[in-house]
Amino acid sequence: MIVSALLLIVLLSGAPHASAYQVRKEITFNWIRDSRNVVRNQTAILLQNDGYASDRLKVRTADGYLLTVYRMQPKKSRLGAVLLHHGIRQSSDMWTVLGPKRSLAYQLYEAGYDVWLSNSRASPETDGHERLDRDSDHYWDFSFHEIGTEDLSAVIDHILAATGRKTLHFVGYSEAGSAVLALLSELPEYNRKMASVELLAPPAFMQYGQFSWIARMVEPFRKLFPWSVYYTRDALPTQICTLFRNECCSLFGQMNDNGNGTRTQRSPGPANRPRDGCFDLEDVSLKQLEHYRQIIASGRFQQFNYGYSANLHRYKRDPPPDYCLWDVTARISLHYGNKDKTVDWRGVEMLARKLPKVAELQKTLYKGFNHRDFYRNPRAQETVYANVLKSIKRHTVVATLQ
Ligand SMILES: *[C@@H]1O[C@H](CO)[C@@H](O)[C@H](O)[C@H]1NC(C)=O
Numbered sequence: 001m002i003v004s005a006l007l008l009i010v011l012l013s014g015a016p017h018a019s020a021y022q023v024r025k026e027i028t029f030n031w032i033r034d035s036r037n038v039v040r041n042q043t044a045i046l047l048q049n050d051g052y053a054s055d056r057l058k059v060r061t062a063d064g065y066l067l068t069v070y071r072m073q074p075k076k077s078r079l080g081a082v083l084l085h086h087g088i089r090q091s092s093d094m095w096t097v098l099g100p101k102r103s104l105a106y107q108l109y110e111a112g113y114d115v116w117l118s119n120s121r122a123s124p125e126t127d128g129h130e131r132l133d134r135d136s137d138h139y140w141d142f143s144f145h146e147i148g149t150e151d152l153s154a155v156i157d158h159i160l161a162a163t164g165r166k167t168l169h170f171v172g173y174s175e176a177g178s179a180v181l182a183l184l185s186e187l188p189e190y191n192r193k194m195a196s197v198e199l200l201a202p203p204a205f206m207q208y209g210q211f212s213w214i215a216r217m218v219e220p221f222r223k224l225f226p227w228s229v230y231y232t233r234d235a236l237p238t239q240i241c242t243l244f245r246n247e248c249c250s251l252f253g254q255m256n257d258n259g260n261g262t263r264t265q266r267s268p269g270p271a272n273r274p275r276d277g278c279f280d281l282e283d284v285s286l287k288q289l290e291h292y293r294q295i296i297a298s299g300r301f302q303q304f305n306y307g308y309s310a311n312l313h314r315y316k317r318d319p320p321p322d323y324c325l326w327d328v329t330a331r332i333s334l335h336y337g338n339k340d341k342t343v344d345w346r347g348v349e350m351l352a353r354k355l356p357k358v359a360e361l362q363k364t365l366y367k368g369f370n371h372r373d374f375y376r377n378p379r380a381q382e383t384v385y386a387n388v389l390k391s392i393k394r395h396t397v398v399a400t401l402q
């Protein structure tokens with residue numbers, strides 16, 4: 001509570017400067033940019049270390065981003081394609097963290113599936129944008145909404161064209177769940193392109209999470225100042241987070257954290273990108289984090305809140321509309337943990353209740369699993385991944401050989 005009081009003081013003392021911010025034109029959505037040497041084919045290197053070949057492909061989105069997608073293609077692929085997509089602050093390398101025997105990507109490949117690992121526009125493995133500089137503010141003007149409606153839609157269409165199939169299986173961890181739900185509700189025709197959708201710890205209703213108090217506390221102040229105050233370089237949130245490191249880590253940092261898990265010990269070398277704790281917020285846009293903060297604070301799975309007049313202009317209403325989960329008719333399986341403090345099990349069960357009952361809905365609660373266990377805990381292999389594989393197999397149509 002002392003911290004909250006201090007935070008209030010900092011916020012209020014920032015008020016007199018608000019007018020200075022108003023005149024600024026530039027808006028930044030990135031928090032901290034990565035200026036270190038970035039390995040753009042990290043996933044290929046890790047796959048190779050583990051003894052698997054892959055193709056690195058480029059997929060262009062309708063709005064000009066050049067996404068990197070890896071394909072592990074079996075010799076005979078009669079079972080169809082599975083697309084795996086990563087969470088916030090991650091890249092497709094997350095699917096290799098558990099190593100050759102245990103990783104879901106390898107299990108699917110060994111089972112005979114055509115495995116695709118995609119990277120969002122936020123991923124360090126992605127090749128930027130055809131016009132926008134990766135370091136520009138406009139590049140980072142996106143949240144999970146665009147990752148779903150622009151990135152995932154482009155990747156899905158690319159895979160269906162490349163494989164000549166009508167459907168694919170989708171597996172998404174964390175933010176990928178929000179993104180695909182945004183896609184399936186905004187562009188419902190994509191429901192027919194999904195043979196099955198497996199969501200690991202999907203964030204949609206997040207008000208039960210451990211950090212909802214701080215997300216709500218910021219809420220009244222959001223309305224006090226123009227948008228630019230919060231989303232300018234050196235703006236209030238950045239300053240506050242510099243002062244209240246732990247609180248910001250709680251709210252934003254633990255959304256996901258690559259940490260230095262199994263991977264670091266398993267294969268040391270320049271290929272590794274170990275990350276140091278929570279404040280290493282790179283490969284993320286502030287808008288991604290703010291969208292989640294809004295969802296946590298409002299308890300609604302809703303579109304980005306731009307403020308009253310911008311909302312009226314953009315959505316013809318204020319507050320912004322909820323994502324229409326009623327339109328999500330794909331076959332969905334929800335995998336969630338009872339020790340997940342970021343995506344609390346009650347939020348996932350709420351999501352299950354809001355999805356329409358037109359398709360079979362599976363939900364499986366994993367005892368003792370926290371948010372990161374879904375890709376880092378070796379126990380995921382015989383529990384979560386076994387169930388994912390079973391569910392995918394159940395919805396697989398074996399193609400007849402021509
Ligand atoms: C990764 O990229 C580097 C530099 O372009 C290249 O030398 C290397 O062979 C690539 N590794 C893999 C496994 O594709």
Ligand SMILES: *[C@@H]1O[C@H](CO)[C@@H](O)[C@H](O)[C@H]1NC(C)=O
Nearest residue numbers: 258259260261262264274276
């Ligand atoms: C990460 O590595 C550092 C030092 O190498 C260690 O002190 C720390 O406990 C590790 N963190 C995790 C989460 O493994």
